[in-house]
Amino acid sequence: MKRLGRYTLLFERRPAILGHAAVCGKKEAAGPLARDFDQTFLDSYLNQESWEKAESMLQTEAANLAIRKAGLQKQDINMVFAGDLLNQCISSTFGLRGMDIPFLGQYGACSTMAQTLIMASIMVECGAANYACAVTSSHFCTAERQFRTPLEYGSQRAPTAQWTATASGSAVLGMSGDIQVRHATVGRIADLGVTDMTNMGAAMAPAAAQTLLDFFNDTATKPEDYDRIYTGDLGAVGTKLLYELLRENGIVLRNH
Known part of the structure; x- marks a missing residue:
């Protein structure tokens, strides 16, 4: 492993994704990615006592x-990042305590899956x-209660509000696989002063644009x-802003 430029890591041994899975709720199963989920749950509670326990079950x-x-087997896994x-x-x-695997908790909000893959x-x-x-997960009902307003309110x-997925994704990494991790660019904090909790797309777009710019620059691609x-x-608002921010820096994305 070595560093490229200021922000990017090059994985020379090329760790690979050996197995991956995604499970989801009812709304996601009705969307355009339905065929890509391994398992679907039509009950938002997953037969649990609370939405939080349901999210643990997703993981x-x-x-x-x-x-x-x-x-x-579970005992083959040396550590889990979730x-x-x-x-x-x-x-x-x-969700993972019963697996008895060394656990390293991660918090990257919407970038948590990328962060766990990097680690x-x-x-x-x-x-x-x-x-x-x-591993990472989210649940629409738990996220609304945590960050915005409880559903019962x-x-x-x-119009700019996101709909947090009720889903979980997981990947197992090892060596000698076809789907390899070649590079990792860790993003920087980019704050343009967006304070609207119902417009997360606009809040996240600057960091997304900056990370892509850093990656292209470091890898000369x-x-x-x-x-x-x-x-x-x-979302629609954040994606439009991403295009604009990249265009201002000479990068034009097509068919994104």
Whole structure:
């Protein structure tokens, strides 16, 4: 592993995703990504006593599925990096405590899955772990209660409001796989003063744009060198702002 430029890591041993899984709720199962989910739950409570416990169950299911799809057992995993949107990463803690795997909690808000993948890749690359698991989750009902207004309050949603996914994703990393992690660029804090809690797309777009610019600069590449460029859910407003910010820096994204 070595550094490229100021912000990017190059993984020379090329850690790989050996197994991955995604589980979701009813709304996500009705969307355009429906066929990509391994498991769907039509009950937002997942037969649990609270939405928070339901979110923990999402993580349990996603992590176990990813490990099985990698052809491994829980005892093969050296460490798990996991996080969610709730205080003290409580969904991750209760969702994964029964797996008896060394646990490192992560909090990156909407970038948590990228953060867990980076940390797991570093551990596999340097030999600290033969296998590492990266997990994250969210639940619409728990996120609304945590960050905005509880659903029972019945407030009207703003046109710019995001709809937090009820879902969990997991990936198991090791060596010698087809889907490899080549680089990692850790984003910087970019704050343009957006304070509207119902417009997270606009709040996140500056950091998304800056991270892409840093990556292109460090790797001496351009958008045309890649088949796909994905960001988190910036929404219609945030995506438009992302285009504008990149265009101001000479980068034009097409078919994003």
